[in-house]
Every structure is written in structure tokens, then in C-alpha cells.
Amino acid sequence: MAHMTTRTHIVKAADELFYQQGYEHTSFAHISRLVKISRGNFYYHFKSKDEILDAVIDRRLANTREMLDQWQKQGKNPAERIRCFIRILIMNRAKIKKYGCPVGTLTTELAKLNHKNQNEANKVFTLFRHWLKDQFIQLVHGDEADRLAMHLLGRSQGVATLANSFQDEEYINQEVRLMCDWLEKYNTG
Amino acid sequence: MAHMTTRTHIVKAADELFYQQGYEHTSFAHISRLVKISRGNFYYHFKSKDEILDAVIDRRLANTREMLDQWQKQGKNPAERIRCFIRILIMNRAKIKKYGCPVGTLTTELAKLNHKNQNEANKVFTLFRHWLKDQFIQLVHGDEADRLAMHLLGRSQGVATLANSFQDEEYINQEVRLMCDWLEKYNTG
DNA sequence: GTCTATATAATGATAGAC
DNA sequence: GTCTATCATTATATAGAC
Numbered sequence: 496m497a498h499m500t501t502r503t504h505i506v507k508a509a510d511e512l513f514y515q516q517g518y519e520h521t522s523f524a525h526i527s528r529l530v531k532i533s534r535g536n537f538y539y540h541f542k543s544k545d546e547i548l549d550a551v552i553d554r555r556l557a558n559t560r561e562m563l564d565q566w567q568k569q570g571k572n573p574a575e576r577i578r579c580f581i582r583i584l585i586m587n588r589a590k591i592k593k594y595g596c597p598v599g600t601l602t603t604e605l606a607k608l609n610h611k612n613q614n615e616a617n618k619v620f621t622l623f624r625h626w627l628k629d630q631f632i633q634l635v636h637g638d639e640a641d642r643l644a645m646h647l648l649g650r651s652q653g654v655a656t657l658a659n660s661f662q663d664e665e666y667i668n669q670e671v672r673l674m675c676d677w678l679e680k681y682n683t684g
Numbered sequence: 685m686a687h688m689t690t691r692t693h694i695v696k697a698a699d700e701l702f703y704q705q706g707y708e709h710t711s712f713a714h715i716s717r718l719v720k721i722s723r724g725n726f727y728y729h730f731k732s733k734d735e736i737l738d739a740v741i742d743r744r745l746a747n748t749r750e751m752l753d754q755w756q757k758q759g760k761n762p763a764e765r766i767r768c769f770i771r772i773l774i775m776n777r778a779k780i781k782k783y784g785c786p787v788g789t790l791t792t793e794l795a796k797l798n799h800k801n802q803n804e805a806n807k808v809f810t811l812f813r814h815w816l817k818d819q820f821i822q823l824v825h826g827d828e829a830d831r832l833a834m835h836l837l838g839r840s841q842g843v844a845t846l847a848n849s850f851q852d853e854e855y856i857n858q859e860v861r862l863m864c865d866w867l868e869k870y871n872t873g
Numbered sequence: 874g875t876c877t878a879t880a881t882a883a884t885g886a887t888a889g890a891c
Numbered sequence: 892g893t894c895t896a897t898c899a900t901t902a903t904a905t906a907g908a909c
Contacts, residue, residue, distance in 0.1 A: 501874080517796040520708060522902065536875050538904065595792055602849040603784055603792060607706040617849050645846065645855060646862065653842030657834065660791040660806050666834060673835065690892080711884065724887085725893050733885065 502540045504530045506550045513551055514590075514597045517604055545612065552615050555597070559619055563626045573630040574682040580627060580647070581674045584654055588667045596655035598623075623648055634681045643681065650674055691729045693719045695739045702740055703779075703786045706793055734801065741804050744786070748808055752815045762819040763871040769816060769836070770863045773843055777856045785844035787812075812837055823870045832870065839863055 499507075508529040512521040523534045523544070541547050570576030584591065594600065598619045605613045627644035635643065654670045657663070688696075697718040701710040712723045712733070730736050759765030773780065783789065787808045794802045816833035824832065843859045846852070 515796065516798075517708075517793065519706075520797060523904090524902085532874095533876055534903090535877070535905085539874060542904095544903070593795075595795065599845045599849070600792055600796065603789055603845060604706065606782075606784065606848050607704065607789065608709060609705075620846070620849055642858060645850075646859065649842035649846045649855075649859060650839065651842070652845040653838035653840070656788045656792060656841040656845065657809070657838045659795050660788070660809055661834075666838075669831060670835065670838060712886090713883080721892095722894055723885090724895070727886065728892060731886095 501530070501532065501536075502550075505532075505537065505540060505547065506554050509547050510551045510554055513548070513601065515594050518548060518601065518610075519604065519608060545610075548610075548612055549615065552601075552612065552619070555619050556622065559622050563622065566626075573633040574678060577627065577630050577647070577678055578675060580623070581651070581671055581678070584651055584667050584671055588658070588664045591655050591667065592658050592662055592664050595659040596652060599652045599655060620648065631681070634683060647674065647678075650677075690719070690721065690725075691739075694721075694726065694729060694736065695743050698736050699740045699743055702737070702790065704783050707737060707790065707799075708793065708797060734799075737799075737801055738804065741790075741801065741808070744808050745811065748811050752811065755815075762822040763867060766816065766819050766836070766867055767864060769812070770840070770860055770867070773840055773856050773860055777847070777853050780844050780856065781847050781851060781853050784848040785841060788841045788844060809837065820870070823872060836863065836867075839866075 505526060508526050509521065512525055512529070516525070523537055526547075527534050527537070537547075541550070566576050566579040570579055598616075602613065602616050602620065604610075605616050624641070624644050627647055628640045631640035631643045634640075650670070651674070654667055658667045694715060697715050698710065701714055701718070705714070712726055715736075716723050716726070726736075730739070755765050755768040759768055787805075791802065791805050791809065793799075794805050813830070813833050816836060817829045820829035820832045823829075839859070840863070843856055847856045
């Protein structure tokens with residue numbers, strides 16, 4: 496972090512605020528308070544608020560790719576790698592309780608705003624979907640792999656939504672256990 | 685609908701718009717266009733936008749109670765009644781694809797806004813939770829009933845989120861089948 | 874590259890005529 | 892009960908000095 500550019504600072508702060516407060520609700524005033532620059536200065540780095548969103552999504556895509564690569568290396572077999580995905584709910588449980596899932600809540604908000612970046616934001620989901628499919632394809636027949644990927648993605652989304660609504664971290668633990676049990680049905684390794 | 689009061693018209697229009705566009709994004713201008721009254725007239729019926737949200741949540745609570753009562757009468761046994769809940773995803777699949785789940789997307793938005801009505805909005809979830817628990821308690825031991833209720837609630841939330849993000853109705857059908865299969869494990873009737 | 878000052882539009886909300 | 896007119900605030904965005 497020694498030599499982060501102002502642009503990078505803006506994207507990082509916007510990323511956090513969009514997650515915590517939502518995209519529309521987050522104003523340049525909010526971001527400038529964090530980054531400590533004036534509102535006018537934003538327009539040297541970005542043409543519009545939409546462009547900041549673009550950059551935030553790109554950042555999230557890059558971070559997600561990096562995380563998936565890590566899991567690919569760490570997990571010794573497909574089932575163990577899938578458990579890395581499941582356990583992300585545990586790792587991030589405090590933030591999920593407060594703000595929900597960063598991916599699902601953004602796509603949900605952009606859908607309501609009918610925002611042009613809906614497809615772009617959904618690419619984060621697609622990264623997870625394809626990565627999970629790649630794991631499942633080693634455990635089951637080809638046709639089923641994508642369905643299992645979507646199933647698991649959906650399960651984790653539901654957990655995030657309810658943990659947030661009910662302010663309940665223990666519910667996350669319960670459901671993570673169930674997801675791991677479910678996974679064992681397909682773990683032939 | 686013959687003699688709906690203006691107040692009722694406002695609440696009905698706001699209910700729809702909050703669902704389709706989100707609470708914060710929906711302005712008095714939007715609502716007034718639907719109800720065909722002037723912006724100033726809102727303040728004869730409500731003191732603030734928050735009060736409209738209050739009324740919308742009350743309306744949703746009443747509608748939900750009515751629906752649950754219907755299911756209670758229609759379903760011949762607990763498992764059949766639970767299937768009424770599951771099938772709501774099929775019944776509303778077009779709107780879910782477009783706007784997600786009205787309950788989950790509102791609680792998610794209010795959490796990000798840190799809005800004082802978060803708890804009130806979550807009561808809709810609680811209605812479903814308790815009703816589902818009442819059904820499951822007839823199928824399993826007491827302790828497990830609430831966990832199963834939350835599990836099913838979470839599953840349906842995840843389905844709604846992904847169906848919306850991926851614009852995929854067929855995914856709803858798939859997951860509904862899985863939920864019905866899952867239910868059979870507990871259907872001892 | 875960063876700032877101040879400002880333009881423009883929209884928002885929630887109020888006052889008062891009818 | 893409904894309207895018009897208006898206020899105060901906030902938002903995104905622009906212009907131009909430094």
C-alpha cells in the first residue's frame with residue numbers, strides 16, 4: 496500500500512462503501528471523506544459515478560480471480576477446494592451479518608436500478624459458477640456439474656441474506672455444516 | 685377496488701414501486717405519477733416517506749398473513765402446506781426474475797441504509813419462519829423444526845437472488861424440484 | 874493533480890389558497 | 892382533500908485558478 500495512486504484509493508474506498516451502504520446511497524461526499532480529496536477532484540480520475548462502479552467491479556473481479564487461484568492451489572482435491580468456497584461464509588461472517596454478500600447485494604441493487612452495469616456485476620457470480628463447475632466436473636458427470644455449482648451458489652446466497660436480515664451468525668455455522676454434509680454425497684475421492 | 689381511498693392507492697403504488705425500483709430510489713414523483721396526485725398532497729396522508737414505508741410493510745404483513753391462512757386451509761397435511769410455500773417461487777417466477785424476492789430485497793436494502801424500519805421489514809420473514817416451523821413441528825422433533833424452517837427460507841432466498849441475477853427462470857424450476865425432494869425426507873405422513 | 878466555486882437538477886418537505 | 896408555489900438540502904457534474 497506504500498504507493499497507491501489516488502485513483503486506487505478512490506476505487507478501494509468506493510468498493511467498501513458500495514458494499515456497506517449500497518451504490519446509489521453512496522455519494523461523492525462519502526467517498527471524499529474517506530479518501531480525503533475534494534469532490535471536484537473525482538472528475539480528474541473518472542468521468543462519472545458509473546465509471547467508478549465500473550472500476551469497483553473490475554477490482555472485485557480481479558480479487559475474486561486471485562482468491563479462486565489461491566483455492567485452486569491450496570485444496571488438495573476438488574471437494575476440499577469446494578469447502579474453501581463454503582467456508583468463505585465463516586471467514587466473512589461478521590461482515591455478512593452486517594452487510595450481506597457483496598456480490599448478491601450489488602447485483603440485486605443494480606437490477607432494481609435497471610443499471611447498465613448489471614451484466615458486468617454478474618460476472619463476479621459467473622467466476623464463482625465456472626470455478627465451482629470445474630471442481631464438480633471432477634466429481635460427477637458433466638451435465639450435472641453446472642447445476643451443482645448453481646445450487647451451491649444459491650445456498651450460500653440464501654445464507655447471506657438471512658444472516659443479514661436476522662442478524663444471526665450462528666445460522667451461518669448451521670448452514671455451512673449442512674452444505675459440507677451435502678457435499679460429501681458427491682465426494683468420491 | 686371500487687372505493688379505495690387515496691391513502692390506500694398511495695400505499696399500493698408505493699408497495700409495487702419499492703419492490704420494482706427499491707425504497708430509496710423511488711421518489712414522491714414516481715408514486716404521484718402512478719396515483720395521479722400532486723407531490724404536496726402526500727403530506728396530508730403521511731408525515732414523511734418513512735411513514736409510507738411503515739404503511740407498505742403493514743400492508744405486506746397483512747397480505748402475507750392472509751396467504752398463510754389460505755395455505756393452512758388448502759393444504760391437507762403439513763408437507764402439502766410446505767409445498768405451497770415452495771411453489772410460490774413458481775407462481776411468482778416472472779417477477780422474481782425481474783425484481784427478486786420482495787421480502788429479501790427490502791430487508792437487504794434497509795440494512796444498507798441502516799434504516800430504522802429494518803426490524804419491521806424483517807417481521808415478514810418472521811411470519812414465514814413461524815408458519816413453516818408450525819408445519820415442520822408436525823413432522824420432526826421440536827428442536828429441529830425451526831432450523832428446517834430457516835433452511836427452507838434460506839434456500840428460497842438464494843433461488844430468488846440467483847434467478848434475478850442470472851435472469852434464469854429455469855433455475856427456479858430446478859431448485860423447486862430439489863426442495864420438494866428434500867422435503868420428502870421429512871414427510872412421514 | 875488538486876483545489877474552490879458554481880451550475881443544474883432532483884429530492885423530501887412546508888405553507889397556504891381553494 | 893387537493894392543489895400550486897416554494898424552501899432547504901443534496902446530488903452529480905463542470906469551469907477554471909493554482
